[in-house]
Amino acid sequence: MGKINCTTVAFRGTPEQEKELREKLQETKKMQGGLMPSLQAAQEIYGYLPVEVQKIVAEELHLSLEEVFGVSTFYAQFSLNPKGETAISVCLGTACYVKGSGDIMARIERELGLTEGTTSADGKYSLSATRCIGCCGLAPVLTVNGEVYGRLVPDDVPKILAKYKNEGGSL
Amino acid sequence: MSTVRLTINGQPCEAEAGMTILDAARSIGIKIPTLCYLREINEIGACRVCVVEVKGARTLVASCVYPVSEGMEVFTNTERVLKSRKMTVELLLSNHDKKCLSCVRSGNCELQELSRQLGCDDQKYKGKVQRFALDASTPYLIRDNNKCILCRRCVAACEKVQGIGVIGANGRGFDTEIGSYFLKNLSEVNCVGCGQCIAVCPTGALREKSEGDEVLRALQNPQKYVVFGTAPSVRVGLGEEFGFADGTDVEGKMVASIRRLGADAVFDVDFAADLTVMEEGYEFLNRLQNEGVLPMMTSCSPAWIKFVEHNYPALIPNLSTCKSPQQMFGATVKTYYAEKTGRKPEDVVVVSVMPCTAKKFEKERKNQAAAGVPDVDYVLTTRELAALLRKQGILFASLPDESFDAPLGISTGAGVLFGVSGGVMEAALRTVSEVIEGKPTPIVFSEVRGTEGIREADFAFAGKKVKVAVASSLSKAKILCEEIKNGNSRYAFIEIMSCPGGCVNGGGQPIKTADERNFGSFVVDRTESVLKNDERSTLRKSHENPVVQELYASYFGSPNSEKAHEVLHTTYEQRPKY
Structure with missing residues (x-):
């Protein structure tokens, strides 16, 4: 987990999303310890928890914004960054790690100019670490939009990225 | 309340059911060390320094x-x-920036004190050490998280x-850091600068920005020419240092000590407090008689002002337009006094000594010149x-008692009262x-x-019934603002002090340990000292201050005059909630 990464991606929330969130919060705010379910509902709706969303939660629950932020950064289930159009996850579970997934991660970070846990400002790429995804035989592995790539060496990274670059037509 | 009987270190002890072991032990003269614990506000049992053995319990509690x-x-x-406490502190020390020799809190x-008492080895555990950037973004505070032990006492004071x-x-986990939402600096958030976080910090992680x-x-x-x-409230706190x-x-x-520092004149902000009473008193009368915005709220406490600007901008018209005594003092020195003594305002340096960190922010506000x-x-x-007196080798305790300089060192008992809620x-x-009544009225309004809490009282002025309220601490102020x-x-008139108990307990006063906060009475002691200072004053009503009278006669004309407004009043601005 480690460092907290606030997003640089512009907020694209819609009035419909806000309406839905505020309605949900009317229920969750009545619950004891209602902040967790409130944040879960918010992440369900927006996919992540940017400042704009956390302010709504703080306002509805009459909490300080810092209290909301503190909880959102304590639990690994909450993300401050949206998933990118191309969402890359590198397994840092034990098997993958001893097989060199740390180097894979470093290579992707360098290639994309992103750090683990962040999303590029244009929203195209996101990079996250994941724990074991259950295919240790293929270690080290990464997934891109759910597709699994295994038995990797750092030099495989540019090839994989190129595939999505062409598909996405940007970077 | 039922009483329970127990033994502590073999000594019999009677305690009220529900009382903590810490308090029960204290009641029979046994001190248990604490670190994160602050009575009523931070009872989280997190630091484990206060652990004790309870017969039959599986673990230390x-x-x-x-x-x-x-x-x-x-x-x-x-x-x-003892072994457990020692290890706890040694683990804290393993990730602590141990620059004790140059630390403001040494x-x-x-x-440091716990480490010494427990006989800790500050090099016992060697592991990863966190490195954090300093937050020096505000004019009043420096946060150095390299010295933070995550006790959350500052968080409790703020919240x-x-x-x-x-x-x-x-x-x-290990990456936990005390800070603000979305990692913003303190200058970018709705911090009011009260300094209560500094006052409760056990280490050098929080300190004022020194000038x-x-x-x-x-x-x-x-x-x-340095004035x-x-x-x-400085006079009832400084001695503790x-x-x-x-x-x-x-x-x-x-x-005497400030004179020995080399000041050209040593004046008293109490004098400006008297001036504030005149301006604010007349402002209140004017609002009362001419259907102005009520309740009028006092404007002496700069953290309170900033609190209103961030959280209740619609109530800005309720704030008195009077500058605080500090700013009235500076303004009077640089206008009236500079003119009278033939000095250019730019050659006069005003140094104010305050029990407060927010005053450092206040002096940089707009419309304070x-x-x-x-x-x-x-x-x-x-x-x-x-700190300055120690640095300059001034032996405070051995100095004679000396008097403030004339004319701006002359004040009344009413002025000194500004130090307490x-x-x-x-x-x-x-x-x-x-x-209003045109005849002598009581001196003490007990x-x-x-x-x-929030105190209130009823008074009749010129046939009008008036209800006033007094509160200290911003959580109490919030209740009045919501109303x-x-x-x-x-209410028609509300006094707010940002710090609990008023300026005597300000964020710039001498540091008190958690033990003194949990078991001592320093706020009461300082308060009583202020009240005694008032009692022994010859003059106890601000309008009787001869210097204030002379100021109005020869310079301002009358309270709330155009000239007085120009020099002694100010404006406020809306600030973002987040």
Whole structure:
């Protein structure tokens, strides 16, 4: 987990999303310890928890914004960054790690100019670490939009990225 | 309440059911060390320094939160307990920036003291050490998380005492860091600068931004005429830095010590408090008689002002337009006094000594420059003045008692009352009632005195019934603000002090340990000392201050005159909520 990464991606929330969130919060705010379910509902709706969303939660629950932020950064289930159009996850579970997934991660970070846990400002790429995804035989592995790539060496990274670059037509 | 019987270290002890082991032990003269615990606001049992052994319990228990029970056998000092405490502190030290020799808190650091008492080895555990950037973004505070031990006492002061909650624990585990939402600096959030976080910090992680060096430079510059002014509550706090009992009034030695620093004049901000009473009193009368915005709220406490600007901008018209005594003092020095003594305002340096960190922010606000230059140049907290005196080799305790310089050192008992919660109200009532009724009125308005909760009182002025309220701490202020916002406030005049108990307990006053906060009475001691200072004053009503009278006669004309507005009043601005 480690460092907290606030997003640089512009907020694209819609009035419909806000309406839905505020309605949900009317229920969750009545619950004891209602902040967790409130944040879960918010992440369900927006996919992540940017400042704009956390302010709504703080306002509805009459909490300080810092209290909301503190909880959102304590639990690994909450993300401050949206998933990118191309969402890359590198397994840092034990098997993958001893097989060199740390180097894979470093290579992707360098290639994309992103750090683990962040999303590029244009929203195209996101990079996250994941724990074991259950295919240790293929270690080290990464997934891109759910597709699994295994038995990797750092030099495989540019090839994989190129595939999505062409598909996405940007970077 | 039922009583339970237990033993602590073999000693019989009777305690109320529900009482903590910590308090029960204390009641029979046994001190258990604590670190994170602050009574009522931070009872989280997190740091594990206060652990004790309870016979039959599986593990050591945190005595600050563990309740006593019938027949309990407690041991506070067994080898197992001491070993555990020692390891806890050694682990804290392993990730602590141990620059004790150059730390502002060396000598009054609770971590240092515990380490010494427990015989810790500060190099026992060697592992990863966190490195954090300093937050020096505000004019009043420096946060150095390299010295933070995550006790959360600052978080509790901000959230529970002040109701602001601008800081908290972000992240988790080893990466946890105290900071603000979305990792913003303190200058970018709705921090009000009260400094209560500094006051409760056990280490050097939080400190005021010092202006001591700048003041020394000004004192040594022959071109500058350096004027000091001291706030009412500094005189009842400063002595604690030099071994005097809590709340000792050291006014005479304080004046003598500042004179020995090399100040050209030592004046009293109490005088400006008298001036504030005149301006604010007349402003209130004017609002009362001409259907102005009510309730009128006092404007002496700069953290309170900033609180309103961030959180209740719609209530800005309720704030008195009077500058605070600090700013009235500086403004008067640089206009009236500079003119009278034939000096250019830019050659006069005003140093104010305050129990407050927010005053450092206040002096940089807009519309605080009556003579075209800032009203106040430097603000020293009580702690900074003490540090400066030590640095300059001034033996405080051995100094004679000396008096303030004339003319701006002359003040009344009403002025000194500004240092305690209810004091501004009482000072104003002494003058307002007398001015309206046209005959001598009582001196003491005990209804508004005290430190607890929200106090209210009823008065009749010129046939009108008026209800006033007094509150200290911003969590209490919030309650009164909500009432006004919702249209159900019953008050005409409200006094707010940001810090609990008023300026005597300000964020710039001498540091008190958690033990003194949990078991001591320093706020009461300082308060009583202020009240005694008032009692022994010859003049106890602001309008009787001869210098104030002369100021109006020869300079301002009358309270709230155009000239007075130009020099002694200010404006406020809306600030973002987040």
